[in-house]
Each structure stands twice: as C-alpha cells, then as structure tokens.
C-alpha cells in the first residue's frame with residue numbers, strides 16, 4: 001500500500017483528482033470506478049477543472065458506480081445516481097450512456113452488474129472513500145473478503161452518518177454494493193480520507209490486516225492500492 005500524506009485537504013483533493021485524470025489521459029478507454037459521499041464532491045469538482053484546463057476528451061471512458069441504495073424510486077434526489085449526475089456527469093459533461101449504476105430496479109441486478117464489469121474488461125482504477133466504521137462501498141463490518149456484488153443491509157451507524165444527505169427521513173436500510181472481491185479485481189485502487197471523523201478508522205486500518213470488522217483492511221492485499229490522506233485524517237497515525 002502506498003500512503004500519500006498531504007499538507008492540506010486541498011492538496012489531498014488535487015492529488016486524487018490528478019491521479020484519476022492522468023489515468024484517463026494516458027488511457028483514453030480506461031474504465032473508472034466511482035464512489036459517492038461528501039469526500040468525493042470536491043474531487044469531482046477538481047476533475048472538472050482539470051478536464052477543461054487540459055481540454056480532455058473523455059468520450060471513450062466508461063464508469064461504474066460502487067453502490068446504490070435499494071428501495072428508492074428511480075431518480076430519487078437522494079439516490080447515488082442523482083448524486084453522480086449532479087457532481088460528476090454534468091460538470092464533466094459525460095454522457096449518461098457512459099456510466100453503469102448497480103441496477104436496483106431489475107431482477108438479478110447483482111449478477112447483471114458483475115457481468116457488465118467483466119464485459120467491460122474490468123475496472124482500471126477504482127476510486128474509494130471510507131466509512132467511519134471502515135466500510136468501503138457499502139461493505140459493512142462483517143463483509144467477507146471474497147464477497148461479490150450483492151444486496152447488503154446498512155448498519156445504524158452508516159444510516160446515521162448518511163442522514164444529512166437525505167432530502168427526507170425515509171432512508172433506505174439496504175443497498176446493492178460491489179463486494180470486496182469485486183473491488184479487489186480492479187487493476188488499481190485509490191482511496192481518499194479527509195477530516196477528523198476518519199482519523200480513528202485510518203489508524204485502525206493501518207494497524208490491522210484481514211480484519212472483518214474493518215472491511216477496508218482486506219484491500220491492503222491489493223498490489224496497487226494508494227491511500228491519500230489530509231492532515232486531519234492522518235492525525236492519529
């Protein structure tokens with residue numbers, strides 16, 4: 001695992017945005033896995049700036065999302081699909097036909113999603129955040145190392161942490177998420193953690209291996225795993 005400790009949050013965001021943009025610049029058909037959450041919002045804004053500065057054409061890239069809430073009506077403003085349109089597709093002028101979202105409205109969505117990822121040739125770079133309880137995507141504590149895309153139950157802690165991003169109080173308790181095994185199949189992993197609320201988990205992650213209570217710890221086996229930290233997230237290591 002490569003750890004990049006940055007001197008400011010802005011530097012951490014720029015570092016991650018640049019790594020993703022450089023991947024797409026050097027590999028115009030690169031398949032990129034996207035994450036949601038507050039951490040990623042400024043990363044996508046920075047990527048939009050870089051895309052304009054570099055006059056990049058991203059028409060041949062394809063994107064897969066890590067997860068999606070289960071049980072929301074289509075195009076609900078609290079869905080991750082809505083999030084990604086607002087923070088990623090629109091600012092970067094990327095067509096909706098270039099992205100796949102875990103298909104929560106079809107039968108056997110998990111199997112279809114795994115198949116689509118395989119058919120794309122696999123994810124070249126998977127962008128990741130981390131939950132305060134060590135979840136990645138929606139692989140909550142207790143998730144298995146070789147888990148695949150599946151319907152998962154969210155913990156109370158995750159529901160509470162994500163509450164402020166909801167437009168109403170009807171927060172789903174389930175989601176369709178890529179599994180740890182699915183994420184591990186990506187050719188490279190790029191995780192960003194910012195803010196004090198992640199400091200304890202980052203410390204735990206760095207000190208534990210293969211620990212099911214911290215699903216992110218499984219990712220440390222990946223040969224190309226980069227963890228980018230701002231000063232607050234790195235404050236306890």
Ligand code: GLP
Nearest residue numbers: 035036037038039129130131137
């Ligand atoms: C969310 C997402 C994750 C994200 C994490 C952290 O629920 N499923 O992909 O990395 O929780 O979110 P935040 O960046 O808002 O702290």
